[in-house]
Amino acid sequence: MLKILFFARVKEELGCAGLDLPWQESVGDLDSLQAQLCREGGARWVEVLGRPNMIRAVNHVVASENTPLHDGDEVAFFPPVTGG
Amino acid sequence: MLKILFFARVKEELGCAGLDLPWQESVGDLDSLQAQLCREGGARWVEVLGRPNMIRAVNHVVASENTPLHDGDEVAFFPPVTGG
Amino acid sequence: MALSVSVQAEDFDVAALQRQLFSGAHEEGAIACFTGYVRSSSAERAVHGMELEHYPGMTERSISGILAQASERWPLLAASVVHRVGRLVAGDQIVWVGVASAHREAAFSACEFIMDYLKNEAPFWKKEEGPQGAHWVDARSGDQARAARWDDDRRA
Amino acid sequence: MALSVSVQAEDFDVAALQRQLFSGAHEEGAIACFTGYVRSSSAERAVHGMELEHYPGMTERSISGILAQASERWPLLAASVVHRVGRLVAGDQIVWVGVASAHREAAFSACEFIMDYLKNEAPFWKKEEGPQGAHWVDARSGDQARAARWDDDRRA
Numbered sequence: 334m335l336k337i338l339f340f341a342r343v344k345e346e347l348g349c350a351g352l353d354l355p356w357q358e359s360v361g362d363l364d365s366l367q368a369q370l371c372r373e374g375g376a377r378w379v380e381v382l383g384r385p386n387m388i389r390a391v392n393h394v395v396a397s398e399n400t401p402l403h404d405g406d407e408v409a410f411f412p413p414v415t416g417g
Numbered sequence: 418m419l420k421i422l423f424f425a426r427v428k429e430e431l432g433c434a435g436l437d438l439p440w441q442e443s444v445g446d447l448d449s450l451q452a453q454l455c456r457e458g459g460a461r462w463v464e465v466l467g468r469p470n471m472i473r474a475v476n477h478v479v480a481s482e483n484t485p486l487h488d489g490d491e492v493a494f495f496p497p498v499t500g501g
Numbered sequence: 502m503a504l505s506v507s508v509q510a511e512d513f514d515v516a517a518l519q520r521q522l523f524s525g526a527h528e529e530g531a532i533a534c535f536t537g538y539v540r541s542s543s544a545e546r547a548v549h550g551m552e553l554e555h556y557p558g559m560t561e562r563s564i565s566g567i568l569a570q571a572s573e574r575w576p577l578l579a580a581s582v583v584h585r586v587g588r589l590v591a592g593d594q595i596v597w598v599g600v601a602s603a604h605r606e607a608a609f610s611a612c613e614f615i616m617d618y619l620k621n622e623a624p625f626w627k628k629e630e631g632p633q634g635a636h637w638v639d640a641r642s643g644d645q646a647r648a649a650r651w652d653d654d655r656r657a
Numbered sequence: 658m659a660l661s662v663s664v665q666a667e668d669f670d671v672a673a674l675q676r677q678l679f680s681g682a683h684e685e686g687a688i689a690c691f692t693g694y695v696r697s698s699s700a701e702r703a704v705h706g707m708e709l710e711h712y713p714g715m716t717e718r719s720i721s722g723i724l725a726q727a728s729e730r731w732p733l734l735a736a737s738v739v740h741r742v743g744r745l746v747a748g749d750q751i752v753w754v755g756v757a758s759a760h761r762e763a764a765f766s767a768c769e770f771i772m773d774y775l776k777n778e779a780p781f782w783k784k785e786e787g788p789q790g791a792h793w794v795d796a797r798s799g800d801q802a803r804a805a806r807w808d809d810d811r812r813a
Contacts, residue, residue, distance in 0.1 A: 341554050341626035342637045386640075390624075393559035409556060409624075413640035416555070416584065416625025417537055417596050417616060417761075425710050425782035426793045470796075474780075477715035493712060493780075497796035500711070500740065500781025501605075501693055501752050501772060516672035519692070527697035527747040533768075534690045536675070540759060541683035591683040603696065606803070609769045612689075616761055647762070 335360065335402065337370070340411035346381045347374070356404040363389055364399045366408060386413050419444065419486065421454070424495035430465045431458070440488040447473055448483045450492060470497050503579040504568040508560050510587040513597055522579040522601040529578055529601040533608035535616050537596040539589050543638070547631045550590040551638075556624035560584070567618040571600070574614070575607035582615065584625065614651055621648040659735040660724040664716050666743040669753055678735040678757040685734055685757040689764035691772050693752040695745050699794070703787045706746040707794075712780035716740070723774040727756070730770070731763035738771065740781065770807055777804040 338351040360366050367389075371379045381387075389396045390409045402408065422435040444450050451473075455463045465471075473480045474493040486492065503524070507513075515536060522532055542548055568580050579601040589595060598615045602608040619625075620641075627638040659680070663669075671692060678688055698704055724736050735757040745751060754771045758764040775781075776797075783794040 338556070340556055340624065341628070390556075390559060393556075393562045395622075409559070411556065411624060412626065412637070414621065414624050415627045415638040415640050416553075416623050417620040422712070424712055424780065425784070474712075474715060477712075477718045479778075493715070495712065495780060496782065496793070498777065498780050499783045499794040499796050500709075500779050501776040514672070515675060516670070519671060523748075527695070529694050530696040531694070532692045534692075535761065535765070536688045536690075537761070538685050538687070539683070540686040592679075605691065605693070605769075605772055609691070609765070609772075613761075613765045616765075 334405065335366065336407040337366075338407065338409040340409065342412045343381060343387070343410050347378060360402060362399050362401050363391065363396055363408065366402060382410060384412075387411075388413065418489065419450065420491040421450075422491065422493040424493065426496045427465060427471070427494050431462060444486060446483050446485050447475065447480055447492065450486060466494060468496075471495075472497065502572055502577060503581075504565065504572065505579075505581040506561055506564045506568065507583045508555060508557075508564075508586060509583065510585060512585070512594060513583045515594075515597060518581060518583060518597055519599055522581060522599050524578060528603060530603045531605040531608040532599060532601045533605070533612040534597065534599045535612055536594055537616075539591050539593045539595060541591040543629055546629070546633070548591060548629050549632075550588060550630050552588050552628045552630070552635070553586045553595070554626045554628070555584075555586045559624050563623045564619070567615055567622065570618075571611040571614055575602065575611045577602050577607060577611055580611060580615065582619070584619070584623070586625070617648045617651065658728055658733060659737075660721065660728065661735075661737040662717055662720045662724065663739045664711060664713075664720075664742055665739065666741060668741070668750060669739045671750075671753060674737060674739060674753055675755055678737060678755050680734060684759060686759045687761040687764040688755060688757045689761070689768040690753065690755045691768055692750055693772075695747050695749045695751060697747040699785055702785070702789070704747060704785045705788075706744060706786050708744050708784045708786070708791070709742045709751070710782045710784070711740075711742045715780050719779045720775070723771055723778065726774075727767040727770055731758065731767045733758050733763060733767055736767060736771065738775070740775070740779070742781070773804045773807065 334356050335354045344350050388411050391400050418440050419438045428434050472495050475484050564582050581599045583597045600608045600612045628635050720738050737755045739753045754768050756764045756768045784791050
């Protein structure tokens, strides 16, 4: 299984805080996962997840480029952070 | 009158916290005052006040070079500061 | 060395947090602290309050990583971060960073380094509420430039 | 803008001092604070306690001048210095500097600037007491180099 999470503006724009996806070997990396989410979600998801400043994290670590995924991974999509 | 003050190690080495000197036109600046204190104080004063790191202040402002003095001025001699 | 991270909804007591930095051996000569507050205006808009969201799990991990980096980089005796989440109003405390060291140079540098990273790396998002409604705060490009200078320091 | 200086024998309460930096308008987004303590060792010698002497009158004037300089240089909302004098023992608080500003950059820079000047310009002298007796602390050349860098910044 893959656990997918969305935060802040991304969560609001998708109307979705997260979802669980059954593990499939075909979803082998972050870019493939994103492509699958966009296929299933439609135009809104393509627009929101495709923003140039979108940040992706795998197991709590920001992934600055495409990264292999494994069964049980937690993947998050979120906008630039504004804490402190 | 001139009010003369000594602090910290300088005060201890001279065995003197300060003194008042009657105002004389002949003590027209800081270097003349220091020379007069050394004449009256002797070898110990010459040694202590002549140290290269001695700091002199006139009316609460550090004097980095010789400075004219006026009746009523407060003059202080002290070592480098070590606060904070 | 004591490193501590707390992400919490509750307010915090800066004096108690500062006392917790002490080991008891009186080696601490310097403690630098930073407190961040909700301002009553932001980018020239009035702010009544805000909602602070975070990514549970990643937040704590990311901040612990920042503290570990700081303690490798400077000779620290203790460092602590408290960051609030949830609803806050103008004047509320948001974040506290405290760093103890023998000397002030390390305490100041590490405290500022940790704050720069909290602004840029830790997964928090502010949604401000004002007279025109609520909006997500945009990341400041200045914050990223400030964080990058630490990398420049390391290369230099 | 509120600038405050106190030279005192009494201990101080960092939380109360930090609260006094607020104007009430919630413009403060950032407060940077520094607390200095008596360490149990100095230059590898054990320290039981110390006597802090100062130059009454000049001390207050010199610190007020430092705060005025800092507030010309950075957009501050308030700044405050408390410095103790007299006899202190290991673990005691010596000095507190607090600076409030809208943003953290000004608060951090001004707090560090004020501390550097307190170490180098304000007329305080420490006499440390250890197992070998009492001795005057020598000025650290590093402190003067740190203070001089602010002049370099201004020229740059």
